[in-house]
Each structure stands twice: as structure tokens, then as C-alpha cells.
Amino acid sequence: MTTSSASVSSELVRREEDAGVVTLTLAQSQNRNALGLAMIDTLIVAFADIAKDPSAHVVVVAGEGPALSAGHDLREIQAHRNDPDRGRAFNELIMTRCATLMQAIVALPKPVIAAVEGVATAAGCQLVASCDLVVAGEAARFALPGVNIGLFCSSPLVAVGRTLSRKHAMEMALTGKLYSAAEAERMGLVNRVVPQGRALAEAKVLATSIASRSAPTLAIGKRAFNEQIEEPLSVAYALAAKAMVENLAEPDSSEGIAAFLEKREPRWSA
Incomplete structure (x- = not known):
């Protein structure tokens, strides 16, 4: 049986539950599931709901379209440069809320698996690194590309730097290059690479196996x-x-x- 949570916006994140496995699908493919303020706050609420739900044993995070998430919503950030403080208050808010989300995933008393097809970049890569396990389609790509636009990925490096070796994490942030799923697996960001289009299905199989435990x-x-x-x-x-x-x-x-x-x-x- 599949159920949905009324407290999660269907426009931003879809929640489905089956046999103890909750799937959260970022559903803003038109902007590559950017982690704008509304998306971040919706995910915080979703994870808070899951933490209190005894029927939810394992979580799978996926994304619609060509990306799990391409990171923060740069148009949203740029728009706030017109604020009287040139966006400083908004930037402080969104970075704080993003940190709250990532820490909520780590603190959640249930395993969280990322299912990645397409790209996971910047804060999207941070989201992947914050999850306990990662299943990636063979065409998936990962990057900390902030250096390419004059914005070093300092916050994403908190999660990525605790997942990869320091040398690999710094290489990602200093070069800003896209890494293949195979390279990400070699560096320790990804647990397993599966055929393209199979990441979500394989993540659910893994989640169902884990959900059968105590x-x-x-x-x-x-x-x-x-x-x-x-x-x-x-x-x-x-x-x-x-x-x-x-x-x-x-x-x-x-x-x-x-x-x-x-x-x-x-x-x-x-």
C-alpha cells in the first residue's frame, strides 16, 4: 500500500511509503530540483514527520528529471541582491536552513539512501554525502562546482569532506569538475553503481532488505x-x-x- 503525507507539499516533494520504506522524490525537475528555501523547508518537515512515524524504517531520496539536485537556487539567491543588505540576511537564512536539513538527515534514527540519476552538484552533492548510503545510475555525475562561479563550496565540503578522504574532497572543490559515477564510487561517495535508470529501483531493493531488520x-x-x-x-x-x-x-x-x-x-x- 502506498500513502502520502499531507504535511509534505506535493508540488515540491512527493512522499510514498511501501513496506516500511519511505521514498521522498524531489519534484521540481524544471529547475533541476534546486535546493531553494521552500524546497529545503519542505524536506526538513518531511524528515521530521518520518522521525515520528513508527511505520517508516528506511528512507530513499530521489529526484525527478535530469538531476537529484543541482544545488542551491542561484536565481533565488541572485534576486535577493536587490535587498537593502544585498542579500546577506537571506544568504545567512538559507545556509542555516540547509545545514539544519543536512544535520536532520544524519540525526534521523533511520537509514537514508540516495538514489541518484543525472547530476548531484554543489548542495545536491552535499545532500548525497549526508545520506547513509548512495546508489547511482551509471550515467550519474557529481561535482562541487562553486569555484567555477566564484563561490567556493565550503558548506558542501562539510558533508563531502566527512565522506571522502580530504584529498579527494579538496580536489572536487578546487577543480569544480564533474566526476562520473564510477569515479565517485572509487572515491567513496557512492556505494554501488547500477545500470542507468535503475538507481531508484535498486535503492528500494536495498532499503527493503534493511527495513526487515530491527x-x-x-x-x-x-x-x-x-x-x-x-x-x-x-x-x-x-x-x-x-x-x-x-x-x-x-x-x-x-x-x-x-x-x-x-x-x-x-x-x-x-
């Missing part, structure tokens, strides 16, 4: 990974050990271990 276990694991990954080794192990103790106290852990020992399928609580 939801509390996935939430604990995602949070623990993100907490420890930037910490020194000793702190990371302390955080990971705490997470495993917390996980072992969950009913699903007891059920999962019992099912393994009894050679049967586990019956998860959620």
Missing part, C-alpha cells in the same frame, strides 16, 4: 557510528561499547540472539 537496532547503530567516527580511538571505543550495552538491553537483541541459537527467523518488535 528498527531499534538500526537507530542505535546509526547514532553510534556517527558519534564515534570523528573521535579519537579511545573515545570511539568507549562510545561504541556504550552503544552495544544499550543495544543488548533491547528486547530485539534478546529475540535476535535466541532466534539465531534456535535456528529460526527473528520476530522483531518493530
Whole structure:
């Protein structure tokens, strides 16, 4: 069964849900799904709704048309140069809201998979890097092209720089070039490359497999990974050990271990 969320604008983002997998499709193909203020705020609301929805176990983010997202809406930004402050207040607002969106994806207690066909550039590439997993069609392209228009992709580098090695991330930002799906996979931005046009379908297959696992276990694991990954080794192990103790106290852990020992399928609580 497929359902839609009334709190998500159908003009900007479509929400569909099937078997615990929520698909959010950016639906502004005419402007390459630019992350304008309205699009960003719609996605923030969508992820907040998903965080509270016990039936939603995994999220897939996709885009209509030739791009997942080409980044910020440059026409919107340029229009605000006519403001009395030449757009400074608006630019502060949109960068803050964009950071809120990216952090909401990371903090969401459910895995998020990006399904990329076409291009994902600038803040669109930031969106991809903020997701937990990425499935890309073989014709997909990725870039941090801000340097080409005199606007270094500093904010996108926060997410990209935490996903790729520093050298690869800086190369993307300094050159502004388009990277193929195969190159993005080699650099660690993409998990798997699939035939063109198959990214969404393959992402849903992956999401359905993950959604069959214990939801509390996935939430604990995602949070623990993100907490420890930037910490020194000793702190990371302390955080990971705490997470495993917390996980072992969950009913699903007891059920999962019992099912393994009894050679049967586990019956998860959620």
C-alpha cells in the first residue's frame, strides 16, 4: 500500500511509503530540483514527520528529471541582491536552513539512501554525502562546482569532506569538475553503481532488505557510528561499547540472539 503525507507539499516533494520504506522524490525537475528555501523547508518537515512515524524504517531520496539536485537556487539567491543588505540576511537564512536539513538527515534514527540519476552538484552533492548510503545510475555525475562561479563550496565540503578522504574532497572543490559515477564510487561517495535508470529501483531493493531488520537496532547503530567516527580511538571505543550495552538491553537483541541459537527467523518488535 502506498500513502502520502499531507504535511509534505506535493508540488515540491512527493512522499510514498511501501513496506516500511519511505521514498521522498524531489519534484521540481524544471529547475533541476534546486535546493531553494521552500524546497529545503519542505524536506526538513518531511524528515521530521518520518522521525515520528513508527511505520517508516528506511528512507530513499530521489529526484525527478535530469538531476537529484543541482544545488542551491542561484536565481533565488541572485534576486535577493536587490535587498537593502544585498542579500546577506537571506544568504545567512538559507545556509542555516540547509545545514539544519543536512544535520536532520544524519540525526534521523533511520537509514537514508540516495538514489541518484543525472547530476548531484554543489548542495545536491552535499545532500548525497549526508545520506547513509548512495546508489547511482551509471550515467550519474557529481561535482562541487562553486569555484567555477566564484563561490567556493565550503558548506558542501562539510558533508563531502566527512565522506571522502580530504584529498579527494579538496580536489572536487578546487577543480569544480564533474566526476562520473564510477569515479565517485572509487572515491567513496557512492556505494554501488547500477545500470542507468535503475538507481531508484535498486535503492528500494536495498532499503527493503534493511527495513526487515530491527528498527531499534538500526537507530542505535546509526547514532553510534556517527558519534564515534570523528573521535579519537579511545573515545570511539568507549562510545561504541556504550552503544552495544544499550543495544543488548533491547528486547530485539534478546529475540535476535535466541532466534539465531534456535535456528529460526527473528520476530522483531518493530
